[in-house]
Amino acid sequence: MAFTNIEVALCDLPTFENIEFNDIDPSYARLVCCVALVVEGVIAGIGITISLLADIPPPLQEQAMPIWGAVLFFMTILPLYLFKATRAIKYSIRDHDLVVKSGLFWRKEVIQPIRRIQHVELKRGPLEKRLGLASISLFSAGTSGATFTIPGLRLITAARMRRYVLQTERV
């Protein structure tokens, strides 16, 4: 093992800043949005049924307008947020590692050296299957769960990615 010294090494180290990132499939963001809307619809249905059947205490009745306003506000914001957040997920594959960028406010970049990957999981839900999508999770020894999951990949991309990761010799 040759002696390394950070002062020298830092200047000519490969950097992760100037990577070209790939977007995930746009249909996945729409899917997430739709699922959120359906779930919201179900919850709203339950809520409306309860409000019709149950006796509502007068103080709450007086405040009906603001409460409905708040609920509607969140119900419109949530799918929008999910859509944006899903669109914000970007990934990139380099020779030795995978990089995933995510987050709207807390922008996060996680980098996983391919050598340190313990196993790979490819997952497809029924809806994803219909759209021809898959998500891939990478596991290292560093955390009990996955380092990250890249959702909304075309099945071919995901399979290729998995093959690439598994080909690389591990230390």
Place this chain on the structure above:
Amino acid sequence: MDNTLTKHVSAEYVRLSPWAILHFAARTIMQLVSNAYALVPVVYGLYQTDSAAITIAVFAGVLTLVVVSATLRYLYFSYLIQNASVQVREGVFSKKQLNLPFHRIQNVNLEHPFYFRPLGLVTVKIDGAGSASEEVLLAALNQEQGEQIREQIHRHNRLSNVAGNTDQRVPAKSGKSGEAASTHTWKLNLTRSLPDLVLHGLTNNRAWIILGALGAVYGQAADDINLYIASLGLDLGSLVSDQTTIALVVLGFSALMMAIMIVGGLSVLGSIFSYYKFELHTSDDAFMVRRGLLTHHEINMKKSRIQAVRVKRDWLDMILGRMNVVFEQISYSGGQPVGMGGDKQILVPSVETHHTDLLTNEALSAQRLAQLEFTPISHRYFIKLATITTVCYFVIGLGFSLAMPLGFFWPSAFLPVLAMHVFLEYMSCKRWGLAVDDGLVVVRKGIFGVDHILIPAFKVQEVGRTQTPLMKRKDLSSISIAVASSRVSVPFLPDQVVRSVINYCLYEAESTDRSWM
């Protein structure tokens, strides 16, 4: 060595010695005790009954249950060491079969539990690198047998290391005396005396010591506080009659003192129990620790398995000039490492400063900690924390004073606590920092004490960087580094530093062929 090996290879699954029943009984009792809350109703019921016969019957029942289950577990436990793997069959109702190949074994420890010590028997504890279920306990073996098994596994792993770092397909005939199978030359590195252990016991319970100090201060200042409360126009006496208040305070105070003394004593006792006759031996590639008063532990750890080293100092340690050094191995427990016990890590209690440098140097060939230059985190992190804390206190305080209007009582109760809290946050932010030096990433943190976490850059499993738009404006970001034993994160560092540390870690991890295991 050779004929024992062939004996192992040709053997069928064998049972442990009948003395192992003791071991299983002890484990059953431990399980019962650790689930003690489930026994509370039973104990309460016993307490309620007057009949001695029922009590005796229940105790006899429990005893038979323990004995029977231990015997059954003994009868259904068999093991086989063959083809460079440890195989175990166990389980009375649900059968379990475990196959643990030698190369996946992380360490082999010998334990001398107190019930085996008169008999000269040992329990061999074999830890897999994987989950907690990959743990094999072979109880009631001879000292010789235990050492042979350990030597066999170590020899195999050493040979396979020589054969090629990544290649695990080593011929199973590891028994032949290879050239690399030289035995370890152990060198005694460090022992801990009784006073050291007492110190360790005391310093590891700083919370109670702080409480004790507060209690003492309160004792002196109680009158002043009473006067102050009276001057606010509050008559606490009208809430509770005067006599009762004083009695309550006295009672509470003495209870607190008692609790401090008991817990402090227990902690010192615990430290002595776990670390009595602590000996740390080193060889070229491994550490060995012997420790324990009743149950004697002998723990082996290969240096290459060490994922991180923590050097911990509490404020009391700072005053006394001691440090606790922890060598961390691969663990899936997640979260914070436990202090006492636990064979997945080696804790060297209450080490003097010059020894610490020796230890970190031995483990990671680290430089002197004192000479590192740390990049401190931005003061903006303190501002953020302090703002959040203040807002929280304000909201809670407002809630209290709306629910129970007591004039200036709530502000005067909340403000000192808030000030204290913010002060602690300030201290913590002042300590927090990151340094990179010669292949090591070092994180410094702590409030009154200082903890250093040393991570070899090439063992990094994953790295991350987080930034909010607000942080981006100030060119700050947070870094998080995970190794196989734990994860450290440092917030609000200069973005340039975070980026170069990440690049450096990735470079070290991806360019060298050194194994992280």
